Amino acid sequence: xxxxxxxxxxxxxxxxxxxxxxxxxxxxxxxxxxxxxxxxxxxxxxxxxxxxxxxxxxxxxxxxxxxxxxxxxxxxxxxxxxxxxxxxxxxxxxxxxxxxxxxxxxxxxxxxxxxxxxxxxxxxxxxxxxxxxxxxxxxxxxxxxxxxxxxxxxxxxxxxxxxxxxxxxxxxxxxxxxxxxxxxxxxxxxxxxxxxxxxxxxxxxxxxxxxxxxxxxxxxxxxxxxxxxxxxxxxxxxxxxxxxxxxxxxxxxxxxxxxxxxxxxxxxxxxxxxxxxxxxxxxxxxxxxxxxxxxxxxxxxxxxxxxxxxxxxxxxxxxxxxx
Amino acid sequence: xxxxxxxxxxxxxxxxxxxxxxxxxxxxxxxxxxxxxxxxxxxxxxxxxxxxxxxxxxxxxxxxxxxxxxxxxxxxxxxxxxxxxxxxxxxxxxxxxxxxxxxxxxxxxxxxxxxxxxxxxxxxxxxxxxxxxxxxxxxxxxxxxxxxxxxxxxxxxxxxxxxxxxxxxxxxxxxxxxxxxxxxxxxxxxxxxxxxxxxxxxxxxxxxxxxxxxxxxxxxxxxxxxxxxxxxxxxxxxxxxxxxxxxxxxxxxxxxxxxxxxxxxxxxxxxxxxxxxxxxxxxxxxxxxxxxxxxxxxxxxxxxxxxxxxxxxxxxxxxxxxx
Numbered sequence: 001x002x003x004x005x006x007x008x009x010x011x012x013x014x015x016x017x018x019x020x021x022x023x024x025x026x027x028x029x030x031x032x033x034x035x036x037x038x039x040x041x042x043x044x045x046x047x048x049x050x051x052x053x054x055x056x057x058x059x060x061x062x063x064x065x066x067x068x069x070x071x072x073x074x075x076x077x078x079x080x081x082x083x084x085x086x087x088x089x090x091x092x093x094x095x096x097x098x099x100x101x102x103x104x105x106x107x108x109x110x111x112x113x114x115x116x117x118x119x120x121x122x123x124x125x126x127x128x129x130x131x132x133x134x135x136x137x138x139x140x141x142x143x144x145x146x147x148x149x150x151x152x153x154x155x156x157x158x159x160x161x162x163x164x165x166x167x168x169x170x171x172x173x174x175x176x177x178x179x180x181x182x183x184x185x186x187x188x189x190x191x192x193x194x195x196x197x198x199x200x201x202x203x204x205x206x207x208x209x210x211x212x213x214x215x216x217x218x219x220x221x222x223x224x225x226x227x228x229x230x231x232x233x234x235x236x237x238x239x240x241x242x243x244x245x246x247x248x249x250x251x252x253x254x255x256x257x258x259x260x261x262x263x264x265x266x267x268x269x270x271x272x273x274x275x276x277x278x279x280x281x282x283x284x285x286x287x288x289x290x291x292x293x294x295x296x297x298x299x300x301x302x303x304x305x306x307x308x309x310x311x312x313x314x315x316x317x318x319x320x321x322x323x
Numbered sequence: 324x325x326x327x328x329x330x331x332x333x334x335x336x337x338x339x340x341x342x343x344x345x346x347x348x349x350x351x352x353x354x355x356x357x358x359x360x361x362x363x364x365x366x367x368x369x370x371x372x373x374x375x376x377x378x379x380x381x382x383x384x385x386x387x388x389x390x391x392x393x394x395x396x397x398x399x400x401x402x403x404x405x406x407x408x409x410x411x412x413x414x415x416x417x418x419x420x421x422x423x424x425x426x427x428x429x430x431x432x433x434x435x436x437x438x439x440x441x442x443x444x445x446x447x448x449x450x451x452x453x454x455x456x457x458x459x460x461x462x463x464x465x466x467x468x469x470x471x472x473x474x475x476x477x478x479x480x481x482x483x484x485x486x487x488x489x490x491x492x493x494x495x496x497x498x499x500x501x502x503x504x505x506x507x508x509x510x511x512x513x514x515x516x517x518x519x520x521x522x523x524x525x526x527x528x529x530x531x532x533x534x535x536x537x538x539x540x541x542x543x544x545x546x547x548x549x550x551x552x553x554x555x556x557x558x559x560x561x562x563x564x565x566x567x568x569x570x571x572x573x574x575x576x577x578x579x580x581x582x583x584x585x586x587x588x589x590x591x592x593x594x595x596x597x598x599x600x601x602x603x604x605x606x607x608x609x610x611x612x613x614x615x616x617x618x619x620x621x622x623x624x625x626x627x628x629x630x631x632x633x634x635x636x637x638x639x640x641x642x643x644x645x646x
């Protein structure tokens with residue numbers, strides 16, 4: 001599962017050096033952080049002796065794409081509770097198509113009806129002799145926070161191995177902060193290592209910042225409890241969230257982000273998308289310039305979402321065609 | 324540059340075991356065999372003291388996508404001679420968009436006018452004090468066959484390293500055979516290793532089989548000449564081309580191939596495309612079943628083309644949507 005860490009030379013000023021961990025290249029289901037997170041959920045399902053996966057998300061979800069693919073590749077039945085928002089763009093995306101290919105059984109529900117739908121799906125499956133596993137825990141989506149966090153608590157060791165090879169640590173790790181699972185995991189890794197790194201989450205969602213902090217806090221605590229570890233004093237200060245870069249909220253972006261995406265394709269051949277990685281990469285660079293960080297070694301975690309890069313490419317690509 | 328080799332369990336009958344080398348995960352410009360080949364061309368350009376890259380291909384070309392990206396990432400001017408065929412589908416593809424993003428200077432020309440266009444572009448650049456490099460050699464596209472072959476002659480060592488780790492060799496390597504550069508390189512690696520493997524090219528193009536054989540032969544000879552090596556007696560028998568799987572020719576495919584693509588996504592989370600890798604994967608399985616190969620260890624080289632997978636997904640994906 002070890003993904004490359006590449007040096008992006010000349011990207012930053014003031015003596016700062018930028019590296020990128022290419023989790024977009026994880027070799028399953030088009031890559032991305034959700035590959036590690038899905039595998040953590042899947043192992044947890046097996047560990048708990050369950051035989052049917054219940055997933056939840058929108059038809060554009062990276063997590064639902066990977067989990068539905070993991071289930072069909074292992075012949076495990078998968079039920080997707082598919083949420084709809086009234087304002088949502090109804091255009092099918094690459095993830096929509098791939099979720100269809102994976103053939104999960106789809107149950108539609110409104111945002112105000114999730115708990116009841118989860119309950120009802122679980123009951124029906126149990127009545128048919130199945131042992132269903134809901135990725136988020138109970139019907140309110142609580143109780144399983146630490147499972148998702150485990151993925152990046154473990155991936156953190158790959159970063160430490162790279163540092164050991166290079167003989168120098170990173171000062172900062174930046175990542176997009178959406179559901180919070182990836183950042184929770186990195187913070188767990190950092191706390192367990194007891195190192196001096198700062199884990200910087202760029203909020204890309206519409207989630208209120210204090211709510212984002214609470215969710216990450218729950219992920220970290222649950223991981224520590226489940227692994228029988230004690231959290232160090234003052235650990236909550238390690239949750240660093242930058243909320244000045246979400247623009248108009250989840251899924252909204254302007255030309256500063258589209259320029260960043262084109263520029264990073266041209267300079268470093270990176271596929272960034274406007275919803276997660278492109279927004280976070282742009283936000284990271286803005287923050288580093290504004291905050292006066294100097295002479296630091298900085299890692300950006302590329303959390304993938306290649307299908308979203310291609311959604312963007314198809315949408316924007318037709319401008320100014322010369323070829 | 325080492326890419327993963329994965330075991331695909333249960334894919335083949337008769338005691339055969341299938342492995343796949345994931346060159347679609349090469350960490351530059353969306354991956355694929357053209358990443359290795361482009362890097363070989365780029366190094367050759369630098370070695371020859373040239374400063375401007377001339378590339379040739381259609382607006383859908385994987386090679387032109389990677390080369391134009393490599394040039395812009397290294398600030399080397401790139402001129403693309405862009406061929407058109409009258410019957411060609413005029414729809415822009417992901418590669419079309421990415422070639423645009425890279426910003427190569429595009430010169431259009433018909434298929435009957437390539438040599439004159441190459442000459443004219445080279446002369447104009449020289450008159451401006453540039454030292455242009457045409458990837459295919461002279462204006463007729465000859466003289467540089469061994470450069471492209473070098474890419475997979477070198478990649479062959481990664482396969483040998485894997486075999487050494489596992490303590491057992493592969494009996495067969497299957498790959499799509501289009502321009503022939505990849506297969507030429509694998510044959511060079513095999514001849515240099517003096518091992519017992521068979522390199523099986525599945526012809527996916529419309530190119531006549533004897534012409535395909537000749538082009539591969541030129542690649543192998545040129546590589547050996549340029550590296551001061553002597554070809555072993557009878558080496559031409561190592562060029563194995565399977566031409567029963569091209570269907571109606573380059574770019575044409577039927578439901579056997581689209582089913583293979585969906586099945587391989589579901590079972591092994593692989594992105595295969597209908598023009599190259601999906602057709603070759605299907606052809607390989609058909610051939611193995613028909614030829615009575617037994618108890619063999621078989622490697623499929625995934626030559627990438629992720630942008631083509633997403634072209635296909637967008638085209639086919641909207642059927643039977645449930646999500």
